[in-house]
Amino acid sequence: MAVPKVAAIHDLSGLGKCSLTAAVPVLSAMGVQACPLPTAVLSNQTGFPSYACVDLSRHLDAFTREWEKRGVRFDGVYTGFLCGARQVRMVERFLDRFYLPGTLLLVDPVLGDNGKLYPVFGRTMCDSLKSLVARADVITPNLTEACILADGDYASVARAQSLEPVWELAERLAGMGPRTVIVTGVHRGDLICNAGFDARTGRRFSVGNRSVGSGRSFSGTGDLLASVLCGGLVRGETAEAALEKAARLLEAAISDAEADGTDPNEGVPFENHLDLLIGKEG
Template identity: 40%
Template sequence: MRGKQKKIAVLNDLAGFGRCSLTVQLPVISALKVQCCPVPTAILSNHTGYEDYFFDDYTRHISEYTGKWKRLGLSFDGILTGFLGSAAQFEAVEQFLLDFGGNSLLIVDPVMGDNGKCYATYNEEMCSRMRSLTARADLITPNLTECCILTDTPYELAGMPGQVEKMAEKLLDRGTGHVTVTGVVRGGEICNYVAGRNTEPVWIREKQLGAVRCGTGDIFSAVLSAELVAGKPLADSVKRAAQFVRRCLEVSEELEIPLQDGLAFEEVLDEL
């Protein structure tokens, strides 16, 4: 045992500019007094939303990297996974869970698509692997598009009354412990649907502010994960994550931050 402080291992890429993935998750989790232990899956100069970028796939190094952790006898209170860009990275995550899963809380952000479309890098094999990974997770945080992909639901049906609830129930039936469907836009509000086995489902709403920004989901999952490993209730953790994202959006609009440059979370980090 290495002290009483909580620890989260975060498997995600690292982009030097653009405020997303590990670049935002590490400081946010740390600000919540939880030790963040990053496992970089790729190194980028900036995220792929920019016209040009440097990219180095780190998959070939992950087993050696985490093997040193295994020799140190490390364990984690939580494991958070983000974007996985290849079948080999899914294999690396599966091995990591074998080595370190134990009693860790597994939180999967199934980054696969948005606006009704799967990302170009995702093929059917990877979608199938993500379905398997989410089925073993304690919590998953899909957006509406990802929820449709995971449940084989046509995106055109996603906005129908009761459809979000049906998709969440389907995911729970497959084995997922809890589901938070994120970023559902309804009547000028951003809504998050929270459901779990043997718990009362709830909608958590925040006022919609500005356009979509890079890194929003990464900040949301970082706050949520840190709160959960600290023992906070799921609904309260989702509410805090949503409120912090709203504050980040507010200050980013005030500072006229370009959408590609993400959220100016640094300005309000002390509010966590």
């Protein structure tokens, strides 16, 4: 059986267990070849007090041309952190060459968290990402990103008791083009919910994991979830089945991080639990 290939267009952070350092091992464990297209190289993820960053924008088109020469075909394209509007345009040129019938495009629209836009981004980036979202098959915004993209009121949605306003956001985002929208990391009671909407059927769904320990937000957990989802989808699993795997992985890894007193910026020890992703039943 041929191993599915996914082009993973993310940054590479030396510390923080996020982006490519999450995507590559997760996809590999799921029997998927991850083909990294790094957008930037960082000393550590940006949640630390400081970081060094090398923007690789000037190399992305060259990578695209070389891969085109190789005649490679991808079963999936999976995008994450992009350095700005210029990189969004470069990714769109990449898609013009490699996003073919039968290819999955999963966009994780990295823009912000905890109700705020990341300081490195402005409104131009938000508007540019909307064009990428419109081309996607699946998007995985967190609640902040969903509100930014759909012009939602973060404060009111975050304090709601039910998932109704989250699903409403997901439906608005689906109206932009994606066939599946999953709003990730929504806290409701003692659950961290991932609220999904399938635009083809009009069906709403939710898969969650227990909020463990202090309930702190750890670096890379959203990337882990999106990576498991991507791996599952290119292997023919349903979104819900893939999200269930992701929930089990996150519960176990966050429990370990809490028990060890890990700094949230360092991420979670998911490496100890990759076996949950291996095999027919995960």
